[in-house]
Amino acid sequence: MPVDIPKDKWPGEVRTVTLGAAAANGGTRGSVVAVGGEKALPFMHFETDTPHRPALAMEIMDRLPEDWSPLLLEFWGDTAKDPAVWAKAAEDAGADLIQLQLSQTGADGNPTTPDAAVAAVKSVLAATGLPLIIFGPGQADVDNELLVPVAEATKGERVVLGLCEDKNYRTIVAAALANDHLVTARTAMDVNLAKQLNILISDMGLPLERVLMDPTTGALGYGIEYGFSVMERLRLAALQGDAMTQLPMIVTVGYETWKTKESKVGQDVPGEWGNWLERAINWETMTAMTLVESGADIVVLRHPESMKRVRAAIDELMTVPE
Amino acid sequence: MADHLVRFDTAPAPVSVPTGTLLSDAAHRAGVDIQQPCGGQGRCGRCAVRITDGTVRRRSTLRLSNEDVEAGYALACQSVIEADVSITVPPQEKIERRLTTDRTAAEVQVPDSYDPAQVQTVRRVRLTVPPPSMDDQTDDWSRLQIALRKQVRLTEVGISVMQLRRLGHILRKGEWDITVILDSQAWDCPDCPVRLIEFKPGLMEDRDPLWGVAIDIGTTTVSLWLVDLISGEVRAQVAEYNGQIARGEDVISRIIYSSKGSGAEELRDLVLSTINGLLQSACKQVKIDPHDVFKATIAGNSTMIHLLLGIPAQTIRLSPFITAVNHIPTLTGRDVGLDTHPDATVDCLPGVASYVGADITAGVLSSGLDDTEKVTIFIDVGTNGEIVLGNKEWLVTVAASAGPAFEGGGVADGMRATRGAIEEIWVNGDTYDPSYRVVGSVKPRGICGSGLIALLAELFLAGVIDKGGNFNTNLDTPRVRIGEHGPEYVIAWASESGHGRDIRLSHVDVDNLLRTKAAIYAGFTILADSVGIPFEAVEQVLVGGSFGKYINVEKAIQLGLLPDLPWENFYFLGNTAIRGAYQALLDRHARERIKDIANRMTYIELSADNTFYEAFTSALFLPHTDLARFPTVQAALGAPIPQ
Amino acid sequence: MALSGIQIYKLLPQTNCKDCGFPTCLAFAMKLAAKQAELSACPHVSDEAQTQLAASARPPVRLVTLKANGNEVKAGNETVLFRHEKTFYHKPGLFARVRDDASDIGTTIAAADAYAVNYVGMDLTLDGFAVESTVDAAAFEAAIGAVRSASQRPLILISRDPAVMEAGLKALDGEAPLIYGADADNWQAMAGLAKQYGAALAVIADSLDGLAELAEQIAKTGVENLVLHPATESLSKGLALCTQIRRLALKKNFQPLGYPILAFPGHEDAGIESVRATQAITKYAGFIVLDHYAPEYVYPLLVLRENIYTDPQKPIQVQPGVYEINDPKPESPVMVTTNFSITYFSVANEVEGSGLPAWLLVTDAEGMSVLTAWAAGKFDAERIAKSVKQFELPDKVSKKVIVLPGHVAVLSGELEEELPDWEVRVGPREAVDIPSFMKQAL
CATH class of the missing domain: 3.10.20.30 (Beta-grasp domain)
Structure with a gap:
């Protein structure tokens, strides 16, 4: 019985966003990463080609993150004491991108200075040829204080500056505009909020080809269903032609999952949770996969084993069936 | 202790x-x-x-x-x-009385071919009662009943003990000529019960006025029309702030107040004194005694009606949001505490649900929404933003709790549209300086709803606030500054104001206004979605309430408060609730129609699922997250309309 | 096709008689459209309308129920491609597979059967077991007996040999298992068995064309409870086929493929199996057979299934409880808010952004924001005090300062009475003002 396969034809498509600039384009990156460009729902190869595979970023910090899960600290060991060394190790572990998280305070407990932030970023740029995503510590005034000099010091590299939020986006967008960078726009699990922030950023004159959106996803067991549905809705809206949602999506899976008790804690937890390390890897991998299925374009991870598994799964998903 | x-x-x-x-x-x-x-x-x-x-x-x-x-x-x-x-205790701000009467005393057309004999429930009959004698010792009341039966064919007439006390005296005073005021819901049915309200000695002229009142008890304003039931003419229109305001500006606050101690009695007394005061002043205008008012028809939201009647209102605010009563039986002036004739008929019109009351059913009647082929939106923006969508076939309704922001509440320098309120404002796109018009042409003391709508739209178009309502603090003007609650815009400097303080609109105020407008617009979307009607299919928008008297459609659309439909599709109806009450006061068929409206209106409870939050957050933006919904605003902003 | 509320309304008597228990015919019609009411509630509906409405109500994906000993697993009756459009109704059944040549089946199954993990107050478990024949009828029968002695949950029986399958079915009594399965060669015999033993039947084919043809042929023999097993050897092929099947059923009302899907994510590498099972849960499987079921694999899958199948129409809520922000100490203040997610996120973000430590007490306000919950009586002093005790705050803090949202300043007096040894403070009305409040006032 010949079955007439229903194929969706969408009027819209996701913008292609290129991270990093090689020497020819005013940067120093050995590789650049293009994401987005989808003209259909994820991996619907029977409808149209998928121009870019979801990219994987490894999250590192500018100093040893003592509050991370012991499993991660144990894995990275001394590597994590130097962001340049760490970045190189992340590249060796198969990352397409490096996400550098700046900390609020240095190892001495004093607030991170702009100079220190710039030095950390520069050392990472020197150590790896991968494109860079740089997140401030997450407090509006500190983010602005650190990210502006970082943006200036890395002019032309097309790094991604984060995070733009609805109450704090002007300074970061202006820094990206002035220094040929990209931004990431984070909103709290809501289609409308995501769209609103994209509009506000676009209204400042930053081309949407330089914006990634992070709809906040939650982790498995901690709200992932909202992230999953918000992302499906954003992608559907983009394909239906809503210009303000046609942006690639970045998801910070490592951050979301490694703070859950399941991943962070190995003692005094229920026996039904099983082996700690394998559980934690599953938590990160399955959260990542769920979001890849709903349209994630950049997945930020913390553990190389998760990255290995997610990469293998994406390889399989990108294979066009006969 | x-x-x-x-x-x-x-x-x-x-x-x-x-x-x-x-x-x-x-x-x-x-x-x-x-x-x-x-x-x-x-x-x-x-x-x-x-x-x-x-x-x-x-x-x-x-x-x-x-x-x-x-x-x-x-x-x-x-x-x-x-x-x-x-x-x-600082001097208490006296609520300056808005000249509501003068500003709103619209010409009221008596309905075409109003024939009290056909449609009025209250009527006057003149009887000549055979006097008693030693041969005919029938009692006075039976004597009157016989006259009613023989002369006007009424058999089932009821009377109060108070009237019995006066009966003998009046009959004899008029030398057995008597004029009786009666009320019947169905004059075409001789066996149906008739209630005797009043009698007067002698035979009154048929054309002499017979008085009734239509009342709308708003959360903020109470309006009363004094009507001659014979001619149908409105002879006086008065309005006054609801005396309950000092005990809470919105219905939730009032319900909570009513549940504490003697709060319910206090609120009942307050609104009664407002109504009776209005009754007094209306009667004074035409020089009659309030006791000559024989019928009162009352519209009002469900909370106001419950509080007026002393019926506990607590369940209105608590899930699952149930009123004690939607269809209230016919009462008397004495029951309710009105200073009308004690036996006057008091007819409280029926509501639909906790947050869709008789003001809306009456409003629907007077707007004609229940009788049109056209798909129509009717919105009554008071403190509660009730919205009705439908036509003669179907009606759906929601209450979007708009809050008092557009009535001046919830905004630091907000005020009602009284003397000293900025009611219209323009902001220069280059200098960011405002020019404005003030009620009473005095120095401004604050800004009222229409002014706030205009101001928000102007600040948005001038680029002082962005689409998210965030202030642009990098502008070259001292008017945008960082105040106590974050960024703010100075509307009038202390030296220009009536009270010597700066008049400002703060970031918190903007958020409040955005929420208010988003709630109202979300109400539109929810209604349209609930029945699967696209906005473009809406053929007319009827705007009622005091809100509708002043607002500028263009500004309201720029904000995303009203849907972006052609301006000629908007109609401003003023206080539709009192018009509906007036129609029901005159015409029992209109009263039947309100009952029918109440019965067939389908109420959509917004808290039942999260579709409201969806619609609300998408409307929490200027003019809306979905820019394609506001093509004319897009055009005004000079941006291309997204596909 | 599903009808809208107005379309259904036009088929109803429009008398607003309230006999159905709803205030108006339109209200009833909307409930029917939302599948929250049954047409039978209206005693006055015409036969013609009944026929039309029944046609629109037929589920595009058939509901298949596996039963055993009072336990049931249901799949199907799904109405949407994306959960946000409505909801996904029936969580896919998770089945653990054993082969009949395995040693000590009873012990393995007993452990898996007993496995229960608590997630937000619910005990999550596997739904049943799949027994696969690798030897012969006798071994199959013995294995099924061993499974049955260790578990009463529904079963999936796996063998392409009708004789072996019949031996297996005979070992079960009065159950409705799923039998796997019918292919182009054996389908007649398998269909006969399904009919005779009241089993649901899995249909196996390499292509959608083959699957549809086989399913239709089998349906013609009167076997209604079918389950589809498309060829899903790679993630991309599985995703494409499962999506196509769901689309055909929902959008084209294509009955030959209007059945739940069976997925075998099993892989020798448990990590890969988890990834495949993740896709099966998110993308449309109705029954999932697992080969690895150690807790560290099963627990996240059970949680994912729970998450994906929650009703997205309910207000977005966060779990009530005490959230630790910026590593609070016993002397840190307690901030109170409701469990409406947007409220929670804005408050939590601001507290976090302040850089100051605090305990954030999230009360169960049924997913309403602060003002809405207060207005509806779901956020009052009594409830807040109850949460303080329930979440054992007095054991966590030493200073006992509790901060109310400014919008409910009115509750401060009552809360003082409820919590006599606490200092009750009123915070700002807007979340944005929290950092300055915390810096200045706390």
Whole structure:
């Protein structure tokens, strides 16, 4: 019985966003990463080609993150004491991108200075040829204080500056505009909020080809269903032609999952949770996969084993069936 | 427990209260009036007093600055007496009466071919009663009943004991000629019960007026029309603030107030005194006695009607949001406490649900929404934003709790549309300076709803605030500055204002206004979605309520408050609730129609699922997250319309 | 096709008689459209309308129920491709597979059967077991007996040999298992068995064309409870086929493929199996057979299934409880808010952004924001005090300062009475003002 396969034809498509600039384009990156460009729902190869595979970023910090899960600290060991060394190790572990998280305070407990932030970023740029995503510590005034000099010091590299939020986006967008960078726009699990922030950023004159959106996803067991549905809705809206949602999506899976008790804690937890390390890897991998299925374009991870598994799964998903 | 002496500068003597007494309760005991527009919730800051001696424990100092607190100010409703204190009560803001009568006394057309004999429930009959004699010792009441039966063919007439007390006297005074005022819901049915309201000695002229009143009890304003039931003409229109305002600005605050102590009685007394005051002044205008008013038809939201009748209103605000009664039986002036004739018919019109009351059913009637082929939106924006969508075939309704922001509440320098209120405003796109018009052409003291709508739209178009309502603090103007609650815009400098303080719109105010407009617009979307009607299919938008009298459609669309439909599709109807009450007062068929409307209107409960939050957050943007919904605003902003 | 509320309304008597228990015919029609009411509630509906409405109500994906000993697993009756459009109704059944040549089946199954993990107050478990024949009829029968002695949950029986399958079915009594399965060669015999034993039947084919043809042929023999097993050897092929099947059923009302899907994510590498099972849960499987079921694999899958199948129409809520922000100490203040997610996020973000430590007490306000919950009586002093005790705050803090949202300043007095040894403070009305409040006032 010949079955007439229903194929969706969408009027819209996701913008292609290129991270990093090689020497020819005013940067120093050995590789650049293009994401987005989808003209259909994820991996619907029977409808149209998928121009870019979801990219994987490894999250590192500018100093040893003592509050991370012991499993991660144990894995990275001394590597994590130097962001340049760490970045190189992340590249060796198969990352397409490096996400550098700046900390609020240095190892001495004093607030991170702009100079220190710039030095950390520069050392990472020197150590790896991968494109860079740089997140401030997450407090509006500190983010602005650190990210502006970082943006200036890395002019032309097309790094991604984060995070733009609805109450704090002007300074970061202006820094990206002035220094040929990209931004990431984070909103709290809501289609409308995501769209609103994209509009506000676009209204400042930053081309949407330089914006990634992070709809906040939650982790498995901690709200992932909202992230999953918000992302499906954003992608559907983009394909239906809503210009303000046609942006690639970045998801910070490592951050979301490694703070859950399941991943962070190995003692005094229920026996039904099983082996700690394998559980934690599953938590990160399955959260990542769920979001890849709903349209994630950049997945930020913390553990190389998760990255290995997610990469293998994406390889399989990108294979066009006969 | 220790007692403490509390001295108020405005009270003749101190009062003694136990530890832990609220300052506002102490004031009440001392007979000191302190306004509490938010109902004592610590939200509005209007009950601030100054402690001149001793201390109180301040639970909350919201709305007070640090300097205020240092200067001794405290919120009466949030401060606890724990020692002897002396208190200075600042002069209480007197609600200046808006000249509602003059501004709204619209020409009211008596409905075409109004024929009281066919449609009026109250009528007057003239009877000549055969006098008694030694041969005919029938009692007076039977004698009158026989006359009613023989002369006007009425068999089932009821009478109150009060009228029985006067009957003999009146019959004899008129020498057995008597004019009787009767009420029947169905004059075409001789066996149906008829109620005797009043009789007068002698035979009155058929054309003499017979008085009735139509009343709309709004949360904010009470309106009353005095109507001659014979000619159908409105002979006086009066309006006044609802006396309950001082005990809470919105229905939730009132319900909560009514559930505490003697709150319910107090609120009932307050609204009755407002209504009776209006009755008095309307009757004075045509020089009649309020006792000559024989019928009152009352519209009002469900909470107002419950509070008027002393019916507990608590369940209205608690899930699953149930009224005690939607269809209220016919009552009398005496039952309700009106200063009309004690046996006057009092007809409270029926509501649909907790937040869709008789003001809306009456409004639907007077707007003609239930009788049109056209798909129509009817919105009544008072403190509660009720919206009805439908046509003669179907009707759906929601209540979007808009809040009082467009009535001047919830905004620091907001005020009602009284003297001194900025009612229209323009902001220069280059200098960011405003020009404005003030009610009463005096120095401004604040800004009212229409002014706020205009201001928000103007600030948006001038680029002072972005689409998210965030201030652009990099503009070259001193008017945008960082205030106590973050960024703000100075509308009038202290030197230009009527009270010597800057008049500002703060970031918090903008957020409040955005929420209000988003709630209303979300109401439209929910209704349209609930029946699967696209917005473009809406053929007319009828706007009722005092809101509708002043607002500028263009500005309201620019904000995303009203849907972006052609301007010629908007109609402003003013107070539709009282018009509906007026129609029902005159015409029993209109009254039947309201009942039918109440029965067939389908109420959509917004809290049932999260579709409201969806619609709400997408409307929480200027003009809307979905820009394609507002093509004319897009065009005005000069941006391309996204596909 | 599903009808809208107005379309259904036009088929109803429009008398607003309230006999159905709803205030108006339109209200009833909307409930029917939302599948929250049954047409039978209206005693006055015409036969013609009944026929039309029944046609629109037929589920595009058939509901298949596996039963055993009072336990049931249901799949199907799904109405949407994306959960946000409505909801996904029936969680896919998770089945653990054993082969009949395995040693000590009873012990393995007993452990898996007993496995229960608590997630937000619910005990999550596997739904049943799949027994696969690798030897012969006798071994199959013995294995099924061993499974049955260790578990009463529904079963999936796996063998392409009708004789072996019949031996297996005979070992079960009065159950409705799923039998796997019918292919182009054996389908007649398998269909006969399904009919005779009241089993649901899995249909196996390499292509959608083959699957549809086989399913239709089998349906013609009167076997209604079918389950589809498309060829899903790679993630991309599985995703494409499962999506196509769901689309055909929902959008084209294509009955030959209007059945639940069976997925075998099993892989020798448990990590890969988890990834495949993740896709099966998110993308349309109705029954999932697992080969690895150690807790560290099963627990996250059970949680994912729970998450994906929650009803997205309910207000977005966060779990009530005490949230630790910026590593609070016993002397840190307690901030109170409701469990409406947007409220929670804005408050939590601001507290976090302040850089100051605090305990954030999230009360169960049924997913309403602060003002809405207060207005509806779901956020009052009594409830807040109850949460303080329930979440054992007195054991966590030493200073006992509790901060109310400014919008409910009115509750401060009552809360003082409820929590006599606490200092009750009123915070700002807007979340944005929290950092300055915390810096200045706390």
